[in-house]
Amino acid sequence: MFIELVDALRCPVPHEESWLVASATRMEFRHIVDGTLGCPVCRAEYAVTRGVVDFRRAAHRPLPPDLPPDETEATRLAALLDLTDRTGFAVLVGSWTVHAPLLRALVETPLVSVDPPDGTEGEPGISVIRCDGELPLAEGAARGVAVDADTPARVASAVRATRAGGRLVLPGGAALPVGVRELARDAAVVVAEREAAASPPVTLHVRRRS
Ligand SMILES: [Zn+2]
Structure with a gap:
């Protein structure tokens, strides 16, 4: 961590x-x-x-499918998440976490693996979180998130955790969540960009001179 x-x-x-x-x-x-x-x-x-x-309070989450790490997929994920420098951090959720070690070798961006396969340990460059449902991350904290379609609540929390202009990568065929703009889609992945959050109305206080 x-x-x-x-x-x-x-x-x-x-x-x-x-x-x-x-x-x-x-x-x-x-x-x-x-x-x-x-x-x-x-x-x-x-x-x-x-x-x-x-962070888990509820029952154990099902494990993501045990996909083999793949260098081509890791390279593609680095490009889709736009991991061109070491600023901020990117989040891989569920089955995307299998690419974390290869991705870490390719990019300088710190990574966060959420719910990786059992037995995964944290290491320099890869922080590991286990949690129920929603991601325990601050609004706009991550530069990009790759998330399984999983539950709508988890996907919505991934959107919320992505900074404005940051990338969101979802499995192909996934519905586009609210708050993002689709950039590209093929059979394997959907790539989207987090839209700037609508800001609440600003209350103006007028200070009167006495
Ligand atoms: Zn608390």
């Missing part, structure tokens, strides 16, 4: 949005290997074990 990623994580319990407080019992480079993330609002604590932070 990359220490700088902690700022982008949010407690999944429904309450006012809050950052999490990290305490590490073992660090390697700038990664928390073992420790906890605590929520100052609801006092929930999430364990970090072997670089994996576990």
Whole structure:
């Protein structure tokens, strides 16, 4: 768990949005290997074990299909997610996580794997999260997200976690979620761009001079 990623994580319990407080019992480079993330609002604590932070409260999620890592697919994913530099971080969810190690070898962008196959450990450059349903990430925190079609709630949270102008990659045939503009589609993938969020009306306060 990359220490700088902690700022982008949010407690999944429904309450006012809050950052999490990290305490590490073992660090390697700038990664928390073992420790906890605590929520100052609801006092929930999430364990970090072997670089994996576990937000799960409900039953175990089904594993993604055990696809073999593929260098061509990893290269394509780097291009689709537009990972041209090391700024920010990109998120791979479910079956996309099989490409994380090859992708990490190709790009400098820090990666977050959400719900990778059992036994996956975090490592420098690849932070690992396990969670129920929605992604525990702040609004607009990620530069790009590749997500399985899975549940509409999870896809909607992936859109929310993507910054305006950031890329969203979905499996081919997936319906286009709200809040994105389709860039390209083939049998295998749908590539979209997060639209700028509509900003709420601004209230103007007029200060009168006395
Ligand atoms: Zn909380």
